[in-house]
Amino acid sequence: MAVNLFSWIAVGLIVATSTIILINHDWRINLGALAGQYVAAFWLETRHLPFVMGSAKLITGWMVVAVLGMTCLGLSRVEEEKEDVFQSRGQWFRVILICILVLVSAGSSIQIEAAIPGIGLQVIAGSLILIGAGIVHLGLTSVTLRVILGLLSMLMGFEIIYGAVESSILVTGLLALTNLGLGVVGSYLLIAGSSTPIIEEET
Amino acid sequence: MSAPVIWILIPFMSGAFILFFLHERISPMIGGVVAMTLAFAALIIPIDTALLLGSISIKISASIQFFGRSFVFHRADGPLLVIIYGLAALWFFGTPASGSANRFVSLGLMIVALLTASVAVEPFLFAALILDVAALLVIPLLVPPYQKPGRGILRFLVYQTLAMPFILFSGWMLAGVEGSPGNIGTTTQAGAMLGLGFAFLLAVFPLYNWIPMLTEEASPYVTGFLFWALPTFTVIFALGFLDRYSWLRTSPQLSNTIQFAGVFMVASGGLFASQQKHIGRIMGYASISGTGLLVLAMGLKSSELVNIIFLLLVPRGFELALWALALSIIKRKAFSLQFSEIKGLARNYPIAVSALILANLSIAGFPLLAGFPPRLALWQELAQQSLSISFWVLLGLIGLFIAAMRTLAVFVKAEENTNWEINESLPQITMLGLGVIGLFILGLIPQILQPFLANLPVLFDHLGQ
Numbered sequence: 001m002a003v004n005l006f007s008w009i010a011v012g013l014i015v016a017t018s019t020i021i022l023i024n025h026d027w028r029i030n031l032g033a034l035a036g037q038y039v040a041a042f043w044l045e046t047r048h049l050p051f052v053m054g055s056a057k058l059i060t061g062w063m064v065v066a067v068l069g070m071t072c073l074g075l076s077r078v079e080e081e082k083e084d085v086f087q088s089r090g091q092w093f094r095v096i097l098i099c100i101l102v103l104v105s106a107g108s109s110i111q112i113e114a115a116i117p118g119i120g121l122q123v124i125a126g127s128l129i130l131i132g133a134g135i136v137h138l139g140l141t142s143v144t145l146r147v148i149l150g151l152l153s154m155l156m157g158f159e160i161i162y163g164a165v166e167s168s169i170l171v172t173g174l175l176a177l178t179n180l181g182l183g184v185v186g187s188y189l190l191i192a193g194s195s196t197p198i199i200e201e202e203t
Numbered sequence: 204m205s206a207p208v209i210w211i212l213i214p215f216m217s218g219a220f221i222l223f224f225l226h227e228r229i230s231p232m233i234g235g236v237v238a239m240t241l242a243f244a245a246l247i248i249p250i251d252t253a254l255l256l257g258s259i260s261i262k263i264s265a266s267i268q269f270f271g272r273s274f275v276f277h278r279a280d281g282p283l284l285v286i287i288y289g290l291a292a293l294w295f296f297g298t299p300a301s302g303s304a305n306r307f308v309s310l311g312l313m314i315v316a317l318l319t320a321s322v323a324v325e326p327f328l329f330a331a332l333i334l335d336v337a338a339l340l341v342i343p344l345l346v347p348p349y350q351k352p353g354r355g356i357l358r359f360l361v362y363q364t365l366a367m368p369f370i371l372f373s374g375w376m377l378a379g380v381e382g383s384p385g386n387i388g389t390t391t392q393a394g395a396m397l398g399l400g401f402a403f404l405l406a407v408f409p410l411y412n413w414i415p416m417l418t419e420e421a422s423p424y425v426t427g428f429l430f431w432a433l434p435t436f437t438v439i440f441a442l443g444f445l446d447r448y449s450w451l452r453t454s455p456q457l458s459n460t461i462q463f464a465g466v467f468m469v470a471s472g473g474l475f476a477s478q479q480k481h482i483g484r485i486m487g488y489a490s491i492s493g494t495g496l497l498v499l500a501m502g503l504k505s506s507e508l509v510n511i512i513f514l515l516l517v518p519r520g521f522e523l524a525l526w527a528l529a530l531s532i533i534k535r536k537a538f539s540l541q542f543s544e545i546k547g548l549a550r551n552y553p554i555a556v557s558a559l560i561l562a563n564l565s566i567a568g569f570p571l572l573a574g575f576p577p578r579l580a581l582w583q584e585l586a587q588q589s590l591s592i593s594f595w596v597l598l599g600l601i602g603l604f605i606a607a608m609r610t611l612a613v614f615v616k617a618e619e620n621t622n623w624e625i626n627e628s629l630p631q632i633t634m635l636g637l638g639v640i641g642l643f644i645l646g647l648i649p650q651i652l653q654p655f656l657a658n659l660p661v662l663f664d665h666l667g668q
Contacts, residue, residue: 131368138361147357151364158368165375170270174332178367181339185360188343193351 007122010040014126018133021149022094027072035065041156044126048164053172060176064183071187101132119164130157148186205264206250206276210284211320218312231298234308238292245284250276274323279661286655290520291315294428300631301424301531314340318436327443328374331367338363341429345421355416362403369400377448404437408467411491418483427527430490431520438497446663461502468495470595473602480542485606486526489566492599493519505584509660517652518573518645525638526562529555532631547617554627556614558635560607565642567603573645
């Protein structure tokens with residue numbers, strides 16, 4: 001009973017953090033919300049996966065947050081301001097989108113639970129909300145950091161539901177590698193353009 | 204020693220070693236030699252068979268265990284490895300001539316090793332994950348540290364990442380479909396998810412908008428490499444699906460859907476190519492059209508399916524390498540690659556321009572060139588199945604031919620009294636010359652590929668029989 005309650009709290013945390021990431025201007029708060037999402041995802045994943053594998057995913061997620069955070073710290077104010085202008089528009093539209101997403105996920109979760117019994121309503125709901133939030137995010141923005149956040153959210157949601165049906169260590173390892181790779185690639189794309197080309201003299 | 208160690212771990216570690224320890228000037232040579240050696244090794248060393256060298260007996264074992272799963276190369280994989288590493292060597296040797304971005308060879312070798320791992324991993328479904336990791340490694344090649352990433356690169360990243368969950372989940376659903384084949388609902392859902400996953404991976408219409416964008420934003424040589432490598436291994440992965448699940452193979456609806464997607468890619472790629480005023484974008488649309496042909500071949504209801512696909516794959520590697528190299532050379536002079544900037548360049552870069560036009564014509568299926576025999580074989584099969592599909596394919600190829608003619612017209616539009624001169628360097632002339640000779644050899648005597656292609660259908664137990 002307590003486990004189910006905590007699982008619903010994790011789903012609530014996912015809704016809250018997804019909304020924050022979608023409407024917030026400040027990258028610091030967004031990355032904090034992403035770190036929170038990883039905690040909620042960890043709880044839902046360990047309903048089916050061993051604790052060690054869930055922990056590995058949590059640590060990988062936090063490493064990704066750290067990599068992105070350190071990169072953003074080094075970015076100029078101009079980049080942040082450009083993102084602020086983009087993000088300040090249509091906040092209520094985004095909130096409504098999240099509401100629609102939660103409603104759709106609630107409806108679909110019951111059907112999926114009926115089709116694939118044993119996964120758990122909370123696991124399915126949390127997963128669908130994350131996947132949906134990630135895709136909504138990708139559809140709304142082309143700002144590099146936000147694209148990476150959207151992809152990470154979407155992948156996190158997929159990992160929760162896929163972990164319930166496939167518990168291979170290789171898959172877990174490769175998914176962790178993909179997450180880490182996305183983080184590193186994201187930080188590379190964020191800093192790309194800030195250095196000047198080195199032209200070697202012809203000898 | 205096992206085959207996966209030789210053809211996955213060694214090239215991957217070599218790539219890492221070149222990246223961290225070798226100077227950029229010698230890395231193309233080292234990377235090329237490594238790839239060539241691996242191709243040669245695949246040619247002479249049979250996998251999982253004892254080889255007697257005097258009194259010494261050597262046996263390369265077929266598999267290796269990794270985190271509870273296997274990476275396996277069968278004996279029939281040998282010719283495939285020869286083709287993969289042989290073509291990779293061609294790309295790496297061409298790097299100095301193209302003046303491509305730093306790290307091309309090192310990361311390229313690592314990417315090829317990962318893509319090869321996607322062929323060997325069992326269960327083969329996990330290849331989707333490896334393909335995604337390989338796509339992530341391509342990003343630093345596409346975006347130099349001094350350049351802001353464009354929208355094409357972000358879309359590429361998004362589409363490749365979106366593909367993986369669809370394919371992995373559909374694989375899990377397909378196992379359920381096998382258990383209860385009569386369940387139409389699950390079958391449709393699994394098929395739709397699988398189709399979406401491969402549509403993202405293969406950039407099926409309308410998900411290919413990142414390709415022309417990328418050709419404007421990134422180095423032509425790197426984009427050419429990407430257009431060669433990713434679709435090649437994705438097609439092999441897709442063939443694995445068709446081979447593994449009998450209902451996919453036998454479903455007429457799926458076959459029609461695949462053919463429809465392929466025809467749309469060929470026709471739209473060709474028609475859009477004919478309308479472009481940017482020679483990089485033309486290469487992008489031509490590669491879309493080429494991938495469309497591969498998709499179309501996958502939908503054939505014929506036992507020749509595997510032969511035709513591999514017959515298409517080898518010249519494609521040659522054509523794209525030559526085209527990308529020629530574009531890189533021209534880009535040094537005309538940075539934007541717009542028609543307005545390349546006017547009359549045939550008189551300044553005659554060899555690069557000739558190579559570019561020949562590569563374009565070969566992709567359009569022009570007789571005597573490498574692209575002609577596989578297109579003829581495909582057409583022969585298509586004509587027996589549907590004349591309307593054959594017509595749309597013809598339309599797409601005509602589009603590519605028009606693109607080649609328009610490009611040629613712009614290249615030769617020089618001002619009066621402009622002298623002919625050769626501005627290409629010796630390595631550039633050598634690589635372009637070898638590429639052009641290769642195009643003609645593959646076009647005139649395509650049977651030289653027969654020793655490599657003859658055993659490839661064995662890789663797919665059900666498709667090639």
